[in-house]
Amino acid sequence: MTVATALVSGNDPLPRLAEDAVRQALDKLLAAGASHANSVLLYLTQDFSRQVQPALLAASRAAACTQVAGSVAAGLFTEEGWVLDRPAAAAMVFAGPLSLVPGRPGAAPLLSLASASSLPPEWATPGSQRFGALHLDALASEPGPVWQQGRPCADHRLSLSIAGSQASVALSCGLRLLTEPAPVVEVRGHDVHTLGQQTALDSLLRALPLEQRERRLLHHVTAVVAEPGHALERPEDTYCRLLPVIDTSPEGIVTLADRLAPGQSLAWAVRQPLAAEQEMRDTLVALGDELPRPSLGLMFSCIGRGPYFYGGEDRDLLVFTERFPGVPLLGLYGSGQIAPSNGGRLLHNSVVTALFSEI
Structure with a gap:
C-alpha cells in the first residue's frame, strides 16, 4: 500500500482534526510496510477558513513532511464515508513511488483547485487538461484558502500532478434530455425569451415531468447548449455547455447562468436520482475498463449532487466503493467542477472522478 485516507470530524474547527486525519492515514501506511x-x-x-495555518502546521508535523496541499470545501468524503454541515478534515497520505508534485505546463492531467473568484481564464480555454473543483468564497470580502507546500497560496489556486502514476478521468453529468434541440430565437444577455416557436418558459414547463412542473423544481433543470457547428446529442459531449436555470419570470423568460446568442441550439435536461446513479455506474464501469487496477481515486462532486440530491446518502460514493472496493478515495463537495475536455468545461451539479495507478 502506497496511499491511504482518513476522515475526521468534530464540533469545532481545531487543528487536532487535521492532525488526527493525517495520523490515521499514515498509521495505515506504516502498518502496510511504508517507512514514511x-x-x-x-x-x-470551510469552517477552517480563518484558521488554516495552524491546521496546516499540525498536519505537516503529523506527516513529517512539508508537501501538504489542498483547499477548503463545503463537505468532504473518503471511501469510508462523508461529512457535511460540521467541521471536518480529510487526508490522503502518499508514500513510496507516488507523490504530489507541482503541476508543470504541458503535464496532463493537472489536479486543479481554486477559489471561485480566483479562477484563471486559461483554465477554461479549449485544450485545457485540468480536473478538480472550485469553491465559493467562504467570506464575501476575501477568497477562500488554497494551500501548497504547507502554506496558503497567495493567488488562491494550485495545480498538482501525481508523480509516478498514470491517470484516467471521467465526467458524470447526471442529466436526462427532456427535449429535442431548438434554436434560440430571442435572447438578451442571460435572459432567453423565445425558444423555437414558444416562450422559453413554456418550452421548459411543457417538457418537465408533471410532479416537477407542479412543484417548479427548476433547480434540477439544466440548459444544454451546443457550440456552433456541432449537433447536440449527449450532455456530456465536450462541445456542450451546461447552464443551470437561475430564474424564471411570468413573461415567459428563463434566466440562465451564462449568455447565449440567437441561433444557438438549446435543449432542456433534468437531473433525477435514479437516472443519475445509473449514469454514474456506467461512467465508472468505463473508467475501470481504462484503468483496471487503480491505486487511488479522487472525486469532485457538486454540493447539490451528493446526499442533498440522493435523499440523505451519497449514491455516487456508494457506486465507487462497489466498483472499486478497497481503493483509497478522497473527495470534496464544491460549488463548481473542472473536467478535462476540448472545450475546457466548467461544470455544476456534476461529478468528476479520476483514477490513478502506479506506472
Whole structure:
C-alpha cells in the first residue's frame, strides 16, 4: 500500500482534526510496510477558513513532511464515508513511488483547485487538461484558502500532478434530455425569451415531468447548449455547455447562468436520482475498463449532487466503493467542477472522478 485516507470530524474547527486525519492515514501506511510519508492531500471544511495555518502546521508535523496541499470545501468524503454541515478534515497520505508534485505546463492531467473568484481564464480555454473543483468564497470580502507546500497560496489556486502514476478521468453529468434541440430565437444577455416557436418558459414547463412542473423544481433543470457547428446529442459531449436555470419570470423568460446568442441550439435536461446513479455506474464501469487496477481515486462532486440530491446518502460514493472496493478515495463537495475536455468545461451539479495507478 502506497496511499491511504482518513476522515475526521468534530464540533469545532481545531487543528487536532487535521492532525488526527493525517495520523490515521499514515498509521495505515506504516502498518502496510511504508517507512514514511512524502506528501499529503488535505481538505478542510470551510469552517477552517480563518484558521488554516495552524491546521496546516499540525498536519505537516503529523506527516513529517512539508508537501501538504489542498483547499477548503463545503463537505468532504473518503471511501469510508462523508461529512457535511460540521467541521471536518480529510487526508490522503502518499508514500513510496507516488507523490504530489507541482503541476508543470504541458503535464496532463493537472489536479486543479481554486477559489471561485480566483479562477484563471486559461483554465477554461479549449485544450485545457485540468480536473478538480472550485469553491465559493467562504467570506464575501476575501477568497477562500488554497494551500501548497504547507502554506496558503497567495493567488488562491494550485495545480498538482501525481508523480509516478498514470491517470484516467471521467465526467458524470447526471442529466436526462427532456427535449429535442431548438434554436434560440430571442435572447438578451442571460435572459432567453423565445425558444423555437414558444416562450422559453413554456418550452421548459411543457417538457418537465408533471410532479416537477407542479412543484417548479427548476433547480434540477439544466440548459444544454451546443457550440456552433456541432449537433447536440449527449450532455456530456465536450462541445456542450451546461447552464443551470437561475430564474424564471411570468413573461415567459428563463434566466440562465451564462449568455447565449440567437441561433444557438438549446435543449432542456433534468437531473433525477435514479437516472443519475445509473449514469454514474456506467461512467465508472468505463473508467475501470481504462484503468483496471487503480491505486487511488479522487472525486469532485457538486454540493447539490451528493446526499442533498440522493435523499440523505451519497449514491455516487456508494457506486465507487462497489466498483472499486478497497481503493483509497478522497473527495470534496464544491460549488463548481473542472473536467478535462476540448472545450475546457466548467461544470455544476456534476461529478468528476479520476483514477490513478502506479506506472
